[in-house]
Amino acid sequence: MTTNHNKAGKIILEVILVLLSLLFLYPLFLTIINSLKSFGEVMTDVIALPQKLTFSNYAYVWEFINYPRLFLNNFIITGVGLLGIVFISSIAAYKLARTKTRWSGVLYFLCIMPMLIPFQSIMLTVLQTAKNLNLSESTWGLGLLYWGFGAPLAVFIYHGFVKGIPTEIDESATIDGASGFRLFFSVIFPLLKSVTTTIVIIDVMWIWNDFLLPLLMVNGSPETKTLTLAAYTFVGQYTSDWQYAMTAMVMAVLPSIVVFIFLQKYIVKGVVAGAVKG
Amino acid sequence: MLKTLGKRWREKFEFGIFTLPVLICIAVAFYIPFAMTIRYSMTKWNGISKHPKFVGLDNFKQIFAGDTNFSDAAWFTIKYAVLYIVIVNVLAILLAVLLDMKLRSTSWLRAAFFIPYILSLVIVGFIWKFIFMQGFNSLGESTGWAIFDLSWLGTPGLAFISILGVSIWQSIGFYLVIYIAGLQSVPEDLKEAATVDGAGPLRRFFSITLPLLAPSITISVFMALTNSIKVFDVILSLTGGGPGGTTYSIAYDIYRDTFQNNLYGYGTAKALILFLAVLAVTIIQLTVFKRREVEA
Numbered sequence: 001m002t003t004n005h006n007k008a009g010k011i012i013l014e015v016i017l018v019l020l021s022l023l024f025l026y027p028l029f030l031t032i033i034n035s036l037k038s039f040g041e042v043m044t045d046v047i048a049l050p051q052k053l054t055f056s057n058y059a060y061v062w063e064f065i066n067y068p069r070l071f072l073n074n075f076i077i078t079g080v081g082l083l084g085i086v087f088i089s090s091i092a093a094y095k096l097a098r099t100k101t102r103w104s105g106v107l108y109f110l111c112i113m114p115m116l117i118p119f120q121s122i123m124l125t126v127l128q129t130a131k132n133l134n135l136s137e138s139t140w141g142l143g144l145l146y147w148g149f150g151a152p153l154a155v156f157i158y159h160g161f162v163k164g165i166p167t168e169i170d171e172s173a174t175i176d177g178a179s180g181f182r183l184f185f186s187v188i189f190p191l192l193k194s195v196t197t198t199i200v201i202i203d204v205m206w207i208w209n210d211f212l213l214p215l216l217m218v219n220g221s222p223e224t225k226t227l228t229l230a231a232y233t234f235v236g237q238y239t240s241d242w243q244y245a246m247t248a249m250v251m252a253v254l255p256s257i258v259v260f261i262f263l264q265k266y267i268v269k270g271v272v273a274g275a276v277k278g
Numbered sequence: 279m280l281k282t283l284g285k286r287w288r289e290k291f292e293f294g295i296f297t298l299p300v301l302i303c304i305a306v307a308f309y310i311p312f313a314m315t316i317r318y319s320m321t322k323w324n325g326i327s328k329h330p331k332f333v334g335l336d337n338f339k340q341i342f343a344g345d346t347n348f349s350d351a352a353w354f355t356i357k358y359a360v361l362y363i364v365i366v367n368v369l370a371i372l373l374a375v376l377l378d379m380k381l382r383s384t385s386w387l388r389a390a391f392f393i394p395y396i397l398s399l400v401i402v403g404f405i406w407k408f409i410f411m412q413g414f415n416s417l418g419e420s421t422g423w424a425i426f427d428l429s430w431l432g433t434p435g436l437a438f439i440s441i442l443g444v445s446i447w448q449s450i451g452f453y454l455v456i457y458i459a460g461l462q463s464v465p466e467d468l469k470e471a472a473t474v475d476g477a478g479p480l481r482r483f484f485s486i487t488l489p490l491l492a493p494s495i496t497i498s499v500f501m502a503l504t505n506s507i508k509v510f511d512v513i514l515s516l517t518g519g520g521p522g523g524t525t526y527s528i529a530y531d532i533y534r535d536t537f538q539n540n541l542y543g544y545g546t547a548k549a550l551i552l553f554l555a556v557l558a559v560t561i562i563q564l565t566v567f568k569r570r571e572v573e574a
Binding site for chain 1: 292293295296297299300301303304305306307308309310311312314315318325376377379381382383386387389390391393394395396397398399400401404405406408409412413415416417420447504507508510511515528529532533536537542545546549550552553556557560
């Protein structure tokens with residue numbers, strides 16, 4: 001009797017939760033349907049489904065913001081940033097975790113301390129430093145700059161993970177004649193695969209969507225803009241043309257949604273590993 | 279003798295090769311700009327002239343003596359941070375407990391609540407601006423509920439609630455995932471033992487689950503704290519600081535001073551105060567929370 005009672009309760013709870021999650025996603029649903037409507041339809045009724053699907057908004061925005069170009073920019077910035085962060089952070093974290101001197105402790109602290117510095121505290125001087133190094137107004141330069149911004153968290157996560165790998169592994173590889181980069185890349189780095197996935201996921205979502213740093217660094221010319229920046233300026237110019245604004249939103253977030261759908265399993269696992277380890 | 283000396287040097291050389299790249303990058307991104315920030319905070323500078331004028335601690339005196347923009351923004355940020363941290367963590371724990379039960383739709387539900395987190399905050403702000411300004415009209419007409427007729431972005435109190443609500447909507451999935459991971463490390467046999475001893479669901483939650491969830495709570499509160507003190511993007515696109523400048527956060531105020539009003543030295547001084555505040559609050563939070571954690 002009680003088990004039946006429990007079962008019924010569970011089903012009711014499940015139905016409530018599913019309805020809640022649909023309500024939770026409703027704003028995104030509204031965004032998508034309004035990107036497929038004409039101006040008149042958006043103005044008369046936002047919540048109605050489109051009478052017929054019009055993709056002309058997409059063609060217009062694609063052309064207007066030069067979507068392929070911006071997509072490429074985002075791709076370069078995220079790719080350059082990611083490769084650098086993973087490379088420089090993993091080798092440094094490995095060496096710092098394996099070397100037990102006072103120096104390595106101090107350097108490790110210096111590496112992770114910046115996690116507490118709010119970006120707004122240094123944004124003006126970051127801009128100046130980037131200008132002095134000829135990194136501003138360039139997608140590649142912005143990608144390079146992310147190396148330093150992403151490194152503290154990556155070093156922190158890698159460092160914690162390397163400590164869990166037994167040193168015997170290093171020793172036996174050294175006896176076999178491997179040392180330095182050889183040892184790291186053919187023995188240690190493969191063992192860091194799961195934590196590398198975590199870092200890649202966290203950093204892709206962050207760099208792809210970042211707003212303030214691109215706004216300061218590459219907002220000057222349409223050649224270097226990113227998708228989020230373009231959506232921001234586009235909406236500024238077209239505040240009343242909501243159908244175009246909604247289309248621009250969908251187009252800016254679509255790549256991350258696609259990535260999410262494919263990597264969903266790893267993303268949730270990755271965030272967990274990163275957050276709980278850290 | 280020579281051989282060991284050579285080995286020592288080789289090890290030092292290797293240590294340098296492995297660690298220098300990251301140190302250089304972090305220095306360029308953080309330490310050099312941070313040192314410059316300290317220097318500029320003691321100057322009066324419009325950002326254009328070649329020689330910033332050194333004024334000592336005048337900027338700081340001026341800020342504390344009665345900069346209402348700064349104190350209003352600080353008050354807004356404190357209110358926002360406290361409410362955000364409490365609400366997002368309580369809701370995420372509740373939701374995590376529900377989603378930790380074996381339901382058929384668990385994986386769909388987790389993904390659904392996580393999706394807003396993968397969107398950029400600026401875009402989330404615009405989407406909600408559209409919903410508050412246009413969507414609520416239609417919803418009001420079709421349901422007749424007065425709640426949709428309120429001016430959610432045009433009244434100071436409601437604009438605050440809107441910003442808070444939208445931020446929570448965007449990020450709750452992230453905290454949810456952390457708590458689900460934490461719940462999975464709570465041993466089943468402890469809960470069973472408590473059930474045998476006659477503890478009800480509520481008692482079990484407060485006496486067993488919650489204390490064992492402490493490490494997840496520490497990390498979640500830390501993340502919520504550092505993120506909420508820096509709130510900027512969502513305000514920029516949702517209210518732009520309005521109505522009547524009531525929704526400026528400290529980060530927004532700094533941005534406005536340095537990049538819109540060209541008060542470079544003055545804005546930088548504010549930025550330094552923000553840094554010290556973040557540092558102090560996070561150190562206090564981490565020590566207090568770490569002390570309360572228990573081992574499973």
